[in-house]
Each structure stands twice: as structure tokens, then as C-alpha cells.
Amino acid sequence: MQIPELERKSIEYRKTILSSIAQAGAGHTGGSLSCTDILNVLYNAVMRVDPHNPNRSERDRYIHSKGHSVEALYTVLADKGFFPAEKLATMGRGGSHWVGHPTRKVAGVEQNTGALGHGLSVAVGMAIAAKQDGLAHRVFTLMGDGELTEGSIWEASMSAAFYKLDNLIVIIDRNTLQITGRTENVMALEPLAERFSAFGYAVRTVDGNDVAALVDTFAQIPFEPGKPNLVIARTTKGKGVSFIEDAADWHHHVPTAAELTTALAELDQAEQRRQERYATA
Amino acid sequence: MQPLEVGKPNQQIFSDTLLKLAESDRNLLVVTSDSRGSGRLVAFGKQLPAQIVEVGIAEQNLVGVAAGLAAAGKHVFAVSPACFLTARGLEQIKNDVAYSDQPVRLVGISAGVSYGALGTTHHSLHDLAVLQAINNIDIVVPADNFETQAAVEAAIMHPRPLYLRLGKKAMHHLHAPGADFVIGKALRIRRGDDVALLANGETVEIAAQAADLLAARGISADVLSIHTLRPFDEAAVLETARRVKAIVTVEEHSVHGGLGSRVATLLMQAGVTPALRIVGIPDEYTYTGSQQEIFAHYGITPADLAQTAELLLHATRVEAI
Numbered sequence: 329m330q331i332p333e334l335e336r337k338s339i340e341y342r343k344t345i346l347s348s349i350a351q352a353g354a355g356h357t358g359g360s361l362s363c364t365d366i367l368n369v370l371y372n373a374v375m376r377v378d379p380h381n382p383n384r385s386e387r388d389r390y391i392h393s394k395g396h397s398v399e400a401l402y403t404v405l406a407d408k409g410f411f412p413a414e415k416l417a418t419m420g421r422g423g424s425h426w427v428g429h430p431t432r433k434v435a436g437v438e439q440n441t442g443a444l445g446h447g448l449s450v451a452v453g454m455a456i457a458a459k460q461d462g463l464a465h466r467v468f469t470l471m472g473d474g475e476l477t478e479g480s481i482w483e484a485s486m487s488a489a490f491y492k493l494d495n496l497i498v499i500i501d502r503n504t505l506q507i508t509g510r511t512e513n514v515m516a517l518e519p520l521a522e523r524f525s526a527f528g529y530a531v532r533t534v535d536g537n538d539v540a541a542l543v544d545t546f547a548q549i550p551f552e553p554g555k556p557n558l559v560i561a562r563t564t565k566g567k568g569v570s571f572i573e574d575a576a577d578w579h580h581h582v583p584t585a586a587e588l589t590t591a592l593a594e595l596d597q598a599e600q601r602r603q604e605r606y607a608t609a
Numbered sequence: 610m611q612p613l614e615v616g617k618p619n620q621q622i623f624s625d626t627l628l629k630l631a632e633s634d635r636n637l638l639v640v641t642s643d644s645r646g647s648g649r650l651v652a653f654g655k656q657l658p659a660q661i662v663e664v665g666i667a668e669q670n671l672v673g674v675a676a677g678l679a680a681a682g683k684h685v686f687a688v689s690p691a692c693f694l695t696a697r698g699l700e701q702i703k704n705d706v707a708y709s710d711q712p713v714r715l716v717g718i719s720a721g722v723s724y725g726a727l728g729t730t731h732h733s734l735h736d737l738a739v740l741q742a743i744n745n746i747d748i749v750v751p752a753d754n755f756e757t758q759a760a761v762e763a764a765i766m767h768p769r770p771l772y773l774r775l776g777k778k779a780m781h782h783l784h785a786p787g788a789d790f791v792i793g794k795a796l797r798i799r800r801g802d803d804v805a806l807l808a809n810g811e812t813v814e815i816a817a818q819a820a821d822l823l824a825a826r827g828i829s830a831d832v833l834s835i836h837t838l839r840p841f842d843e844a845a846v847l848e849t850a851r852r853v854k855a856i857v858t859v860e861e862h863s864v865h866g867g868l869g870s871r872v873a874t875l876l877m878q879a880g881v882t883p884a885l886r887i888v889g890i891p892d893e894y895t896y897t898g899s900q901q902e903i904f905a906h907y908g909i910t911p912a913d914l915a916q917t918a919e920l921l922l923h924a925t926r927v928e929a930i
Contacts, residue, residue, distance in 0.1 A: 389680075432709060439680065440709040443700055449670045450705055453677020456662060461681075480701075483670035 329372045334539040339599045342568045344403045350588045352420035358565040358578040360400035362503040367404045369542040379409040382435045393447020394472035395429040410436035445478025455496040468497045474506030477515045489528025494550040497557045503565035507579045529558035536561025613781035616754040624649040626761040637684040642671045648688040672701035679711040691717025691733035706770045707745040714764045720774045721861030725899040738866025746770040748838040752813035753783045759790030781814045793837045795845040801829035804918045805853045812859045818911035855884040855921040864889040884925045
């Protein structure tokens, strides 16, 4: 998929995410908006997936370790055709499988997540199995930065390097905010790149809200043969809506009807500007 | 009754059986957390190094990696001391294995008070309680070498997550040739109609020996090896409970949340209420010593169990008068 189309999709995804959260009356607004571009690029430009045969053995695997940002994942999976988009309207309703953290009851979801610090170990297991069987598929996992204080991440990281999993791609949604405030004030993570390098990853840092930069970065996988890949995607929590951006209060704040209207209008304006930019070019 | 013949530790049978199965199934993988010594898997690691995945002392990662391997179609046995596996790795068991429905075979080794004098850090008297409260994980606690081998063989094809609880003591053979082991079906060790001794794991042989002592006193005791806690063989327990006047349950676990609690819950709700005693480890700072000494302290010996059963039976007779 070309960059202009990816950019268009990001704006459209953000509108869907906000509308779905408002309709459900619950959701993780800030984190879903920060990782929208990452998921967009993964599903539309990087990963080999087959929505009509979700369990095809050659597929790349994706583990949504930051499970709370499920609204972004559901939005992208619906757009890809893993399930009808109408299902998004059932989010959080009694009996719906579209619950607040992903489960395998939803087509396209590989693993139930939501308790933080779990996805990486599961991804490591999948990547070891692929290596053992000589299979070419890759395993991707997206972690939040607030999640990185879980000790299990570092257990899993040791094994990722030990087993030389260059078929594993770990992405950090580095929006620098968690529910209490700045990650560096809650429990300092930096120097993150150095820490992950020391654990044996090949590390790249990228603007995680720039689809072109993300495409370029993922095109370089594997970064170094024999090393697990790690992408620190610098993002803005709540990206795309001025009053939601970089605000810890919007971690799981649900937009009011008025806020939703304003937010959707901002995103429409962004789409207008995008079209004008390409028209000019 | 002939004295029981001593076999091997169930953990040894586990590793012997696993090695045989793995030789013809290259998808069979063992995941260990620096636990291949305790799990008697050193030989496995030497003979089939490509089929053992070591994660170091990291039980959370052990379970998560095992879930990922199972998701990829591997036949996975995650082996670690029960005390660490089911406490340190509990959230991974709950979410990555049970909730995600990844058919990992979790093997808790040196379970209960197998580690004896190493103390409470190394005891697992909680594992059956916590796992029974988690949906979608079957629980098997084999009694002897036969049950262990059969359980491991059955585990390979088991479609759901499974917890296999093993100890390290050499176990007596309890079953006659031709016994039929099925996950979820209790096995009768002795047939009797006065009292029933319901046990699992390493306490079954003690219950069998207690039954022989009772027989010498003219008391007929039924002994069931309830090797599967989930799915629980309600029919076998109810059928037994309706025949006998008293039941003693015995387990190498806290008296809260294990076999005894499961039996009591079933019987009360079914309205079948023979006299009942739950023998296990009480809610107190656990007595220290070897497994045998801990058992003796808490009345888990043939003589003590026989006495408990006899007194309970006697009490029902007095009551009847």
C-alpha cells in the first residue's frame, strides 16, 4: 500500500476508534490513538496475513501485548476484513466477544492479552517454533512503554537473544505516558535503546506516528542476522486530536458527544489538509 | 494383602515415558527453568537436545514461551517445581495457557512437601486450590508409576491445558495388571463398604496401607485414587459415598481448596452426607522436616489414617444408637 493511502487510513482508523469508544462508553483512547499508525503499517504494508483464512500456517503472527489498546486492533482487523465492521458496535456489550482486551474469540487475534508483560514470552515461543521448523513467517508484538517495568519482559528478552530470534520483531509504543503520568516519573525507563541493546536486540528508533518512516524501518528487517529486532516507535499518546494528545487524563477517558464531534471535525480537517498536500504535490 | 512392591519416583517414570514418546514425536518439546535435574530430564536433554527449551530460572517466561510453542502446534511439557510454577507463573497459567486455550502440559515437580526440610518456600500446598479456581485447565495427580506413565501418555493427546502434579518419592505399585487409566475416572484400589478413603498423589499408597490395617480389624475400607481433580469423577465419589458410612479424604495439600474440599462440596450439594474428615496440611505455619516427618506430624500415616477412619466410623455407630 502506498504512503498516501496509509495516511488516509490512519485518519479513518482514528475516527473509527473514537466513535467506537464513545459508543461503547469505555476504552483506552490515548493508547489506541498512539499505536494507530503502527498497526496500520503492520497490517497494510508489512505483515503477511489472510483475513479470509486467518489461521493460514504461513501467516505472520501478531501479539497485541498492550492489550488495553484493543480498540485500535479491532478497527484495523475490521478494515482488513477479519470480521464485519458492524461487530465494532458490539464492543463492551453483554455477550460480545469484542471485549476490552483481545481474545482469540475474535478472528485475527492470536492470543488473549491484557495483563501486561505477557505478550513477549508468547511471541518468543512462537518464534522459537518457527525457527525449529524452518518456517519463514515472522512474529510481531507491540508493547506499551508503561508495560516495560514488568519483570517478565526482561526474562523474555534474555531468551529472545539467547535463541537468536531474528524472526521476532518487538515494537515499543513509546508515548512516554502511563496512567499516572510520565513514564520517567513513575519508574524511569531510559536509556531504553541502550538497555535493549545490552539485552541483545538490534534496536532501531523511529517516529511511530509517521507511516512512511515506519514502512522504511520495517523494510530493513532483519536488522542484524541472529539478533531479535526491536523498534522504539516514538509516538504521541492521543495522536491526531489536539485536546487528547499527550494528556495522561485521556488514558481511558471516553469522549463526550461534544468532544467526539470536535475530534471528528479535527480529523476531517486533517484529511482535507492531506488531500490538499498531495494535490499540490 | 501382600505388602506393596516399591517402584520408582513418579518423576522418573515421567521423564522415562516422555523420552520414549519424544523419540518418535519431534514436535514434543520440554521447556525447563533450570529444572532438568529435579525433573530428571538430564538424560532427555542429552539425547534430544533439540527438543528441550531452556529458559533459565524464569517461571513467568517458562509458561509464556510454552504457550507460544503450543500455539505453533508443538506438544509442550513445561516442567518446573510446583511451588514456583503455580505461584510465580500463575498469571501466565491463567491468561496465556488457560484463558487463551493453549494446550500446554504444565508439570509441577517435587509437589506438595516433597522438598520436605527445605521449608515452605519450596512447598506447594496451594497449587490445586488456585488451579481449581481457574477455568479451562485439567488437573491430574497420579498416585503410582502406572498412573504416571498412563497420565503422560494421555496428556500428549489431551485437547485442553493440563496440570500434572508429581512427587519425588519412590512409590509403591498399587494397581493390578490391566488397570485402565482414563483422565477424569477415579481408580479403585480397594473395595470396601464400611468406610472410604479417598486420596490422590503420594497419599494414595498410605490410604491403601491404612485400608489393610482396617481390614485386619474387621473394617472394610474402600480406597479410591482420585487422580483427576478436573474433570472430577462425581459419579465414582457419589456411588462410593452412598455405600459407606464414613469418608476420610487425604491429600498432600492444604485442607482448603484441594481434594477434601472438592469432595465435601459435591456431597453436600448432592445431599449425600456420610461422616467426613478431611486430612491434609492445616492452615498453620507448616511443621518442618522430611516429607515423611511432615506426614507423620499431620496424621498422614497408615496407622493414623486407620485410626481416623475407625473413630469416625465408631462415631456414626454411636450416633445411630
